[in-house]
């Protein structure tokens with residue numbers, strides 16, 4: 001079941017090469033080279049069999065949006081490739097901060113003071129500093145994660161005071177509208193805070209994001225093909241049946 005057969009029928013190496021080409025073109029337009037842009041392959045919902053071909057094709061930076069899913073998949077995949085870098089791009093509950101700090105190399109979803117405290121505490125306890133992006137709710141959408149635009153300078157200041165290394169700003173603009181104005185607004189906010197990096201752009205708009213200054217693009221569908229719908233697919237009553245089925 002896929003809506004984009006052209007993606008579905010290509011192999012991982014071909015999809016990756018195509019996207020790398022587009023990245024290089026967009027980067028060139030802004031006076032940069034492809035290596036100034038980090039392609040984060042968003043592998044949420046995809047199993048090891050789907051991820052491995054991309055690793056084989058040379059991709060080393062991956063992103064997940066759930067701590068537990070990442071814990072289940074990545075330790076084994078990383079063992080063979082210790083140079084893999086794992087980014088967390090999803091909303092993070094404070095009670096998962098310890099696990100997130102232990103597993104991820106970069107966190108893109110620092111968006112509130114309570115999470116900042118939990119992350120600082122976890123980093124202190126583990127003796128490591130995980131670089132973070134402050135996520136901004138750039139479209140002021142109530143259902144979305146991200147810090148309100150007006151509260152962002154204070155959150156950045158608090159992160160700096162807590163010695164959390166800040167890379168830049170991250171946002172997911174509203175769906176189904178032209179993203180460029182939101183990209184430009186986030187870029188302006190990052191400039192005002194002297195933050196060097198911008199985590200912006202997904203499968204449908206990464207070229208635009210790069211032209212507006214993105215340094216980190218988060219691409220899932222264009223690399224892996226369609227995902228199942230986001231709603232939890234398995235009702236609780238169905239778990240007993242699946243528990244005895246052979247593993248994937």
Ligand SMILES: *Cc1c(COP(=O)(O)O)cnc(C)c1O
Pocket residue numbers: 042044065089090172202203204218219220221222
């Ligand atoms: C799923 C996800 C992506 C990737 O989206 P695609 O449209 O599949 O490229 C990027 N960023 C975040 C935060 C995501 O959750």
